[in-house]
Amino acid sequence: MVAFALSLLSGLALHSSVVSAKLPGGIGPASTGHKGVSTPCETSKTKLPISTTAAASPLPSGHHENSTTYFNYSTLNGIFLQDLNSTNQTGFDYTAQNFGLLNTTYPIPPPPIRNPTQWQLLNHYLTHLNRASPRAVSYKLLFLARHGQGVHNGAETFYTTPNWNCYYAQADGNSTATWFDAALLPSGTTQAFRARNYWARLLAEESITPPSSFYVSPLTRCLQTAEDEWRNLTLPRGYEFRPLVKERLREGISIHSCDRRHPRRDIAAAFPRVRFEKGFSEEDPLWSGVEAETSKAQDERSAALLDDVFGSDEAQVISFTSHSGEIASLLRVVGHRVWGLATGEVLPVVVRAERGRGAREVGSASWTSSQWCTNGAPVTSISGGACVCQNGVSPTAVSPGLVFSTRPVM
Template sequence: MYSKTILAAAAIAGVQAQSSINSTSGYLNYTTVTGYFLQDLASTNVSTFDYTATNFGLINRTYPATAGLKANLTQWQQFEAQVNALNADAPLNTAYKVLFLGRHGEGYHNAAQTFYGTPDWNCYTSLLNGNATASWFDADLTPNGIEQALIAHDFWAHEIATQKIPYPQSYYTSPLTRCLKTANLTFSGLDLPQYYPFVPSVRELLREGISLHTCDHRRSRTYIHDLFPTWNIESSLTENDELWNGVTAETSDAQDARSKIVLDSIFSEDDHTWISITSHSGEIASILRVLGHQSFSLSTGAVIPVLVKVTFLPSGPPPSNPPYTTSTHCAAPPVTSIASLAQGCVCSGTAVGGITTPIFNISSDYPTSAGYQATDLGPVVTSAPAISSYSY
């Protein structure tokens, strides 16, 4: 990997193609290379798409890189050769990478939203830590979510054995519990090579969109380390969650700016081509927007690969730091929700809109081993730190 002081990019091809782009200034531009996966096509029905029935969506086709070859290669081996050829032929400022984007299995927050209904969930219940039977603060996986992660594990095992799919060379995950456990269930125990072991990097900015929902408030760094002590937790991930405050929320523009930061960090530091990212529906949607990919909604536990062209440019648009927004909600279950309203909340005794005062005041982070931090005492935190002030 080139030094970060060099304003350049590299593309290196081999049996396992590797490429890296490194810079201290300049701009990384992302483009989705279409024509290889069903998820790239506007004609693909998102609601019926099944990654396990479609070879991760890889289209059966021929490639220039394997034209005329007599070897009996699987579709994934042919695609791997094509990616290697793209990197070998790429100019110095360009690299091609394949991202396996996996959504976590069903969490208790997903089950709660289904149980309570979207208006109640968005306007009130999601701001609670849980109910009498379940917790959805930094939500854990439900039994169904565990099963979905194990389905992904078994499908990876099948693809490795029968399709000779390229192994992920690097693994990244959100710091939220449902992603940590999904990644572990998916990849632990697979027949992976020693030179590409499953040792994920936990990245703060791969988390779900930052909102008032307690399911998106992460536990402490110590908790993550104790859960998976051999994993790599980035040095800038703070002990307690400094991005969630229970009052303000990211806009889509703010989340996309955050996603650009974490992709820039990964692609500047990681010289691998085949990369696994375990994250969330909202964050994967944001990553796809940054990559110029069409909208493609993943069901819980689903995985899609995306072929990405990364180009280093001497300059680009100035960095953006879109502000957070103060979200409205209800102090009790809502009457209903209306799409035309700012947050959609119609609260009891309120004609329009909702309230902006938090249901819980936040006095301290993680006072108990359970990690719950919301209390009815203490000062209210009313602002979120600027994402751009973090070095991820």
């Protein structure tokens, strides 16, 4: 227990000691002064045909409150190992697999350069597709990055998942650590540096085309991860890390305090490099502590996010720094196979978007109230996540602020 407390405190200290502007609770962006882990690049030797898998859209048609257009999405398969159902994701290390890029023969002449790398061939092919396709069709390479290990991840491991979901996750923290809008642990910083070093290697040795647009969730762990991964990385001329905060890129909205974001003013003070999308509100408009977003509602949100990006951003290569649940939702929307990401991992996906007629309705899917044990850690939880509380007390859907006048003792 003491070791866990010290690890959380050291994680917070690491991220609060390097900036003058801090979020409430002493949480700020991570230091980029530590060296990460560099792993050799190994390319896959498999040659496979390229195909397209369309998404079975879970989304209704109708009104999109911020746009008059929507897109139908599909995944361009045969580009990466992660596209293939035959690839086992258990133990898959993206830094040992050239991000999973396959040695593919593309159905066009190669670019007019000597001995092009597979990344140069892919970028050349995507450029060809975008030039040759109708105006309503576009292709983008998305790098979907999950944030590094956070305080909340460590807390769930320490308390166990039933205790976490049914009681502790609703608090802002305990007597030694804060997991409201959780910051990175030192291990999470190391994971982000590992990604940064791998990008540096591919830029130098494989001439990979980096993202020219960077989108990030407004939650602290993602902002820190993006900063650690990209801020001190030397990019080619014409490329610049200028992250744009997108509300819809955040984690699925639960009643857990780690999914509640800080006010805009605090984010701006702690991360002065970031820009905010138009209309980004001062206070968190989504988290209530009572209702949770359903998978259908999250998929609507994810589709609206993609509509916004594909409808307004001409970048061919884009970085998203987000969360495991949100990345899973994005994969559902674009029709990609299920691919879980551990903290700090990155998944590349080539997405085809075709502009549809009309607009997309956002917000039609219902949310659900979430019940939890307000009288302490549960006896257990059962299949489906229902909580079994102590002393026969029924789980209740109530705002955590009405229960936690003080933080639970560790």
